[in-house]
Amino acid sequence: MRLTLELESTGGNTAGFRIPDEVVDELGAGRRPKVAATVGEHTWRSSIARMGDAFWLGMSNENRDLAGVEAGQVLDLDVVVDDAPRTVDLPxxxxxxxxxxxxxxxxxxxxxxxxxxxxxxxxxxxxxxxxxxxxxx
Structure with a gap:
């Protein structure tokens, strides 16, 4: 699903996309869907979460740097449900x-x-x- 949204500063050095309720419903993966999000050529795995009165998809400093974007920009955001297993290699x-x-x-x-x-x-x-x-x- 492609969205055009502002990457909003949420205080300090945090930033994220405010995701409309109807988008979360349309994804059909519950109220805290795990997603793969893409801005430009950069993709990261995350979850959309309810914070206060809105759903948000955070974008870390590292992901903003890798995508070459900053808070305040209006960006094309591709979001798909990510049902692939999440694993971390054991040190x-x-x-x-x-x-x-x-x-x-x-x-x-x-x-x-x-x-x-x-x-x-x-x-x-x-x-x-x-x-x-x-x-x-």
Whole structure:
């Protein structure tokens, strides 16, 4: 489904698209649909969520940079229901707790993995791995 919407600043450095209620209904995937969204050549996976009196699709700083867009622009947005499995690769250091990892939600797996992978120093990575191992034990 193609929409032409403003990428609105929602405070601080956050931005998103206000999605009309009828679009969420037309997608037919519930009131918090998982979607693949595309602006220009850039596609990302997300969910449309109700916030206050409206549905919103957030676009992170990273996704805005990759798409070459900024808040305040009116953009063509393609949105499709994303029913593909959401998976996160298990960081190798967490192999001893793979069973506990498998029971985590996608969001929690992503939170832990991104924290570990984004560490710039080996000691930071080790500390994050240690914290994750304690959380999953």
């Amino acid at each position: 190798e250091e967490l192999a001893p707790v793979a069973d506990a990892w498998a029971r985590l939600s996608y969001s929690n797996q992503r939170r832990i993995a991104e924290g570990i992978e984004s560490a710039k120093k080996p000691e930071t990575r080790a500390a994050r791995v240690e914290k994750a191992l304690a959380e999953l034990s």
